[in-house]
Amino acid sequence: MLHNKRLILAHFWLAFGGFGFALLLGEWQMYIRSPLHAWIGDPELYYRSVTAHGTTMAYVFPTLVAMAFGYAVAEASLGRPLIGRRWAWVGLALVAIGTVTAIVPVSLGVDSVLYTFYPPMVGNPLYYIGLVLVVVGSWVWVVLMSVNLYMWKRANKGVPVPLAMFATVAGSLLWGWTAVGAALELLFQIIPSALGLTNTIDAGLSRVLFSWTLHAIVYFWLMPAYIAYYTIIPRAIGGRLFSDPMARLSFAMFLVVAMPIGVHHLFADPEVGAGFKFLHSVFTALVALPTLLTVFTICASVEIAARLRGGRGVFGWMKVLPWQNPMMLALAFSFVMLGFGGAGGLINMSYQLNASIHNTQWVTGHFHLIFGGAIVIMYFAIAYDIWPHLTGRALNSYRLMRIQLWIWFVGMMVLTIPWHFVGILGMPRRMAFYDYTNPALASQADSVIMSVLGGAILVVSGAIFLTVLVRGHRALRVEPGEYRFSVAVHQPRTMPAALNGLGLWFGLMLALTIVNYGFPIAHLMSLPSTSVPVIHIDAAR
């Protein structure tokens, strides 16, 4: 059972509140730069909004969801109250204070640098300091996850660690280490510049450090969704998990190979040579493997559920699946979006194909489909599943949940497919204005309008989601019982040490980081005179 309900609810509400706010900004941005709206007048407002939208959606929202879900998994799967409850509140306070510290200067327009920073442009230091606080707050969670696992293992020698906890700790370690790249960039490069302590900065080095964080952060966002695939969905639809060790292997692989591959974001950059670009491209291919394994295991688990319900035939079993169950629906939508998004990802992975879409609207379309689509729809599913255990009240507006999930799926498709398409046509991303009267851009106008419509559909879905959760706080009291996780067909009684802890995999991740990032970073640091003058954007206004 869940002991620290208020702690977990506080994380979730801060996460979903931020999500609702940033969702509105996102749709405003889509509209303002579409043919439906004239020249904005002050383009800085647009970049201000993009900074707030990106910061909230990429850093604050998924981090808080991972923390909330992590605390819930720790208590429910290990079957004991969280160790370090006070520290958890401190972590949450740091994230909340950091968010406010960062968002206030952004709102005032002194930090319109976008959430990917882009030195040598540098804004007001408060934005960066706020983000560091958010990361430090999340690191409290990272430590607590490992501490809780360690204490449980000490008390339960020889018993396999519950899969949900194994995966959660993998996700926390991935985040702990991958955040180091951006932390180094902020602490040693950007914040000293923003405070006026230095007046030059190596923009190439900062891009390499940021890429260290930029790719694996996506896998950190993804972890709660994958944990839900393996440990919630099979239970929720009345099936069994096909294989427990295979699931562990997938999470271990994510930990090792998701991290040191970020240079594929720098394929078009001049500060990394061809050799390391190729190396990172190969590792990027490798990270598709745990996803392919996951697709297999989850589809097999779903088939088990169908066969238990009397499903027959090679494909006929799909008909008997519990499609009325929001969890089933969320999984199906998530997989469809993961399929499209994953295929797009394989295109981005190849240097040759990337050249035609790098930094175009294709990329924005791609990560909105993967994160906003495949991953966030599973965040919804997690919230729906866990809510009664947190509120002690029924969450039974199933019809509304189904409608919400359908609308999110349709909205995301209508948003992202035209977005990918204009990217292929060469439309650059992140502009406050496009001159659709230019013959070269005229053909993109209709697609952009479709995307605006898709965004509006998503806003409606987001509003329904929040409504369902609020109603959950006012519903009838119920006794939800234990919060349980899926059981495997062959529930393991023993587990090899390599798959019962994360030490080996964490070590491999560190080693691979040194191999894949050590040389590019050392090389850039050894190059003379690559530091260029800092350009303060807050001074100009």
Add this chain to the structure above:
Amino acid sequence: MTLPPAGKNSAEHVAAGAERRWATVSLVILLLLVVMAAIAGAHQAIMPQAKVETVDPRSLHISGEFTEGNLGSALQPDGSVMVRAIGQQYSFTPQCILVPKDTPVTIRATSADVVHGFLIENSNVNLMLVPGYISTASTRFSRTANLTMPCHEFCGVGHEGMWGRIQVIDKAAFLKLAANQRRLSCVAQ
């Protein structure tokens, strides 16, 4: 009722076999993709720049290959064309790049201030311009055309106005112009 025998035909064994087959198929797919990328690279279809080159943005205008008189398109002794360009808030120099059709073109570009993007519509030219570093690309245009060349990386509040152009003209016309001028561009047109 007897239990199914453990070993070769047990459910656990069947499940593990299915997993292994799927893992093998997945690995083969990924290996195939990597090999395809390697072959495409080896045949120079399109390759990232081999090495890292640096340049000081503070002295671009004073010395070196990016001085103002050296920017634009130059016919090389081997018949190829070298284009040198810089990006700065919020324009390119030259703002319109002139190149001949069916000719190998090498682009060398950098930034004078912040990070910019350099994308030529309907082509594989897609570079980041990072101050302090020189970006290079090789390409060839097979049709005469007027193409857009937007900056595709956020470079400040004027980012949305940073659109260059590129004009691809007949080779003969280009050679004629090159006979009279050392560096060509289409800014005046």
